[in-house]
Amino acid sequence: MNKYDFLVIGAGIFGITTAIELKKKGFSIGILNPDQIPHPLAASTDISKIVRMEYGSDEEYLQMANQSIEGWKAWNDLFNTTLYHEIGFLLLCKKKMEDPSQAFELDSYNNLLKYGFQPDRLDEKTIPERFKAIRSGEFVDGFFHAKAGFAESGRAVHVLTDYARQLGVDVYENQTVDQLISEQGKITAVRSREGQTFLTGHAIVCAGANTPYLVPDLMSFMEVTGHPVFHIQPAHPDYLKIPDFPVFAADISNTGWYGFPTHPTEKVIKVANHGKGLPLHPEKDERLVYAEDHQKLQEFLKTTFPSLVGQPVVYTRRCVYTDTLDGHFWIDQHPEIGGLTIGTGGSGHGYKMGPIIGKLIAAAALGEQNSLLIRYRWRKLASNTLNVEEARNY
Numbered sequence: 132m133n134k135y136d137f138l139v140i141g142a143g144i145f146g147i148t149t150a151i152e153l154k155k156k157g158f159s160i161g162i163l164n165p166d167q168i169p170h171p172l173a174a175s176t177d178i179s180k181i182v183r184m185e186y187g188s189d190e191e192y193l194q195m196a197n198q199s200i201e202g203w204k205a206w207n208d209l210f211n212t213t214l215y216h217e218i219g220f221l222l223l224c225k226k227k228m229e230d231p232s233q234a235f236e237l238d239s240y241n242n243l244l245k246y247g248f249q250p251d252r253l254d255e256k257t258i259p260e261r262f263k264a265i266r267s268g269e270f271v272d273g274f275f276h277a278k279a280g281f282a283e284s285g286r287a288v289h290v291l292t293d294y295a296r297q298l299g300v301d302v303y304e305n306q307t308v309d310q311l312i313s314e315q316g317k318i319t320a321v322r323s324r325e326g327q328t329f330l331t332g333h334a335i336v337c338a339g340a341n342t343p344y345l346v347p348d349l350m351s352f353m354e355v356t357g358h359p360v361f362h363i364q365p366a367h368p369d370y371l372k373i374p375d376f377p378v379f380a381a382d383i384s385n386t387g388w389y390g391f392p393t394h395p396t397e398k399v400i401k402v403a404n405h406g407k408g409l410p411l412h413p414e415k416d417e418r419l420v421y422a423e424d425h426q427k428l429q430e431f432l433k434t435t436f437p438s439l440v441g442q443p444v445v446y447t448r449r450c451v452y453t454d455t456l457d458g459h460f461w462i463d464q465h466p467e468i469g470g471l472t473i474g475t476g477g478s479g480h481g482y483k484m485g486p487i488i489g490k491l492i493a494a495a496a497l498g499e500q501n502s503l504l505i506r507y508r509w510r511k512l513a514s515n516t517l518n519v520e521e522a523r524n525y
Contacts, residue, residue: 133159133161133301133329133330134159134330134331134332135158135159135160135161135301135329135330135331135332136153136158136159136160136331136332136333137150137153137158137159137160137161137331137332137333137334137335137496138160138161138162138163138321138329138331138333138334138335139153139160139161139162139163139335139337140162140163140308140321140334140335140336140337140338140345141162141163141164141336141337141338141339141341141342142162142163142164142168142169142170142288142292142302142304142337143169143170143173143174143175143176143288143337143339144175144284144287144288144291144481144482144485144488145337145339145474145475145477145481145488145489145492146162146164146335146337146338146474147162147168147288147291147292147295147489148291148485148486148488148489148490148492149335149337149474149488149489149492149493149496150162150295150300150489151291151294151295151298151300151489152489152490152492152493153493153496153497154295154298154299154300155298156493156497160295160299160300160301161300161301161302161303161329161331162295162300162301162302162303163303163306163308163321163323163329164302164303164304164305164306165305165306165307165308166304166305166307167304167305168288168289168292168302168304169285169288169289169292172413172418172451173288173339174339174340174450174451174452174453174477174482175284175285175288175339175482176284176285176288177284177285177360177401177448177450178283178284178285178286178362178394178397178399178401179281179282179283179284179391179394179401180281180282180284180482180483181220181279181280181281181378181389181391181483182196182199182200182203182215182279182280182281182282182483183196183220183276183279183378183483184196184197184200184239184243184248184276184278184279185220185222185235185236185239185243185276185279185380185522186239186242186520186521186522187234187235187238187239187242187384187521187522188234188238188242188521189519189521190242190245190246191503191506193242193243193246194246195484195487195503196483196484197246197278198486198487199483199484199485199486199487200215200217200278200279201486202485202486202487203215203282203485203486204217205486206287206290206486210290210294212290213283214282214283214286214287214290215280215281215282215283215287216280216281216282216283216373216395217277217278217279217280218279218280218281218373218374218376218377218378218392219275219276219277219278219279219280219377219378220275220276220279220280220377220378220379220380221262221273221274221275221377221378221379221380222236222239222240222273222274222275222276222379222380222383223258223265223269223270223272223273223379223380223381223382224236224270224271224272224273224382225269225270225271225382225385226271226272227271227272228240228272228273228274232384232385233272233382233384233385234384234521235383235384235521235522236272236273236274236384238521240252240274243276248276248278249277250274250275250276251274251275251276251277252272252273252274253272253273253274253275254271254272255268255270255271255272258270258273261275262376264370264371264376264436264438265435265436266434266435266436266437269434269435270381270382275377279377279378280377280378281378281391282482282483282485284482287485291485303327303329305325306323306325306327306329307323307324307325308321308322308323308324308338308345309322309323309324309345310322311334311336311345311346311468311471312328313468313469313470316467316468316469317468317469317470318331318333318334318468318469318470318471319331319470321334331470332470333470333471333472333496334470334471334472335471335472335473335474335492335496336471336472336473336474336475337474337475337492338475339413339451339453339475339477340355340413340451340452340453341413341414342453342473342475343355343453344413346465346471346473348465348467349461349473349475351512351514352455352456352461352510352511352512353453353454353455353456353461353475353476354410354454354456355410355411355412355413355451355452355453355454356407356408356409356410356411356451356452356454357408357409357410357411357416357418357449357450357451357452358403358404358405358406358408358409358449358450358451358452358479359403359404359420359424359427359428359447359449359450360401360402360403360420360447360448360449360450361401361402361403361420361425361428361444361446361447362397362399362400362401362444362445362446362447363399363400363401363402363439363442363443363444363445364398364399364442364443364444364445365393365399365400365438365439365442366438366442367438368393368398369393370393370438371392371393371400371436372392372393373392373393373395375392376392376393377392378390378391378392379391380522381431381435383405383522383524384521384522384523384524385524386404386406386431386524387404387405387406387407387523387524388402388403388404388405388431388435389402389403389404389405390402390403399445399446400439402428402431402432403450404424404427404524405479405522405523405524406523406524407523407524408452408454409449411449411451413451418448418449418451419449420447420448420449424447425444428444429441450479452477452478452479453475453476453477453478454476454478454479454518455475455476455478455512455518456512456513456514456516456517456518457512457516457517457518457519458478458518458519458520458523459476459478459506459507459519460474460475460476460477460478460481460488460491460507461473461474461475461476461507461509462474462475462476462491462492462495462504462507462508463495463504463507463508463509464495464496464498464509465509466509472492472495472496473509474488474491474492474495476507478518478520479520479523480520480522491503491504491507
């Protein structure tokens with residue numbers, strides 16, 4: 132039976148990038164994942180995820196996202212394929228950005244300027260002129276930022292997994308870890324439901340929504356929520372095509388709505404809601420999108436993209452967020468159990484950070500100093516702690 136220096140539990144974007152980073156440092160690495168990779172129900176698994184720097188007043192996230200975008204471009208070059216499409220990000224406002232209700236958009240705009248970027252500010256006249264699919268008069272302010280776009284999320288995890296294998300990471304699919312085994316207060320092995328035991332000097336839990344169930348100490352600091360996602364089959368797929376139409380957020384901090392242009396290979400338009408979501412259990416609850424969700428989608432399309440009203444919705448899912456109560460990542464060694472590191476808390480905005488998130492989790496597991504880890508360390512959160520991710524609609 133092999134014993135690994137590090138055993139990573141979960142092969143989503145957090146886990147697979149951590150495995151790659153540690154393998155490059157010369158360690159023996161195994162990674163375990165329930166089902167296939169990418170897991171059909173994983174948050175990482177979809178046709179697209181937004182990659183953006185717009186984080187309201189949060190300058191640290193802006194800088195992290197900027198680093199990540201450069202990392203996505205490097206991955207495009209390394210793998211000689213387009214995993215990241217830099218088509219820009221359009222933020223739309225129903226009121227002037229100076230209105231208090233548009234603080235997320237205004238702070239995002241001002242911070243981009245502060246760091247030397249050049250977003251294009253738009254108004255009620257220029258929005259429908261430049262982006263003809265948008266209903267005229269619905270949005271009165273906003274901006275377009277060219278350094279942004281989307282990643283082909285499920286495909287990227289697949290490509291990264293192949294890369295991990297090439298580097299020498301042992302990848303185990305269909306292994307559902309349900310027990311962390313410790314001796315004298317230190318993790319020595321993990322056991323799967325399928326009956327396999329894997330020995331390790333250090334376990335890294337990147338199990339997404341299952342993380343607080345594997346590490347119950349986290350249960351009171353996290354909640355698992357599901358958010359509706361729709362793939363729409365447009366009658367005229369070129370109407371919202373790349374590069375004429377970018378990724379968009381439609382007054383997202385007040386409505387939750389965001390989406391994508393026609394996907395280059397799937398030929399569907401993805402629209403989703405980045406709001407509060409519904410509490411759910413990652414294994415016991417079905418990932419259903421309800422009639423009420425469909426009704427809200429049609430109401431949104433009617434006011435924003437009239438050409439999409441009534442077009443076939445060919446796929447739905449309820450994307451699962453692993454929300455920390457404060458909306459920040461949770462990356463740290465366990466304060467009481469040796470040989471155990473946690474990398475979780477994507478809170479609906481972690482995927483874009485893929486090129487740097489594994490580096491941070493690896494640094495935490497190795498006990499290295501990194502200034503970015505300070506606010507993601509193990510912390511006590513009161514039950515009334517507010518989620519500070521400013522794009523979230525509550």
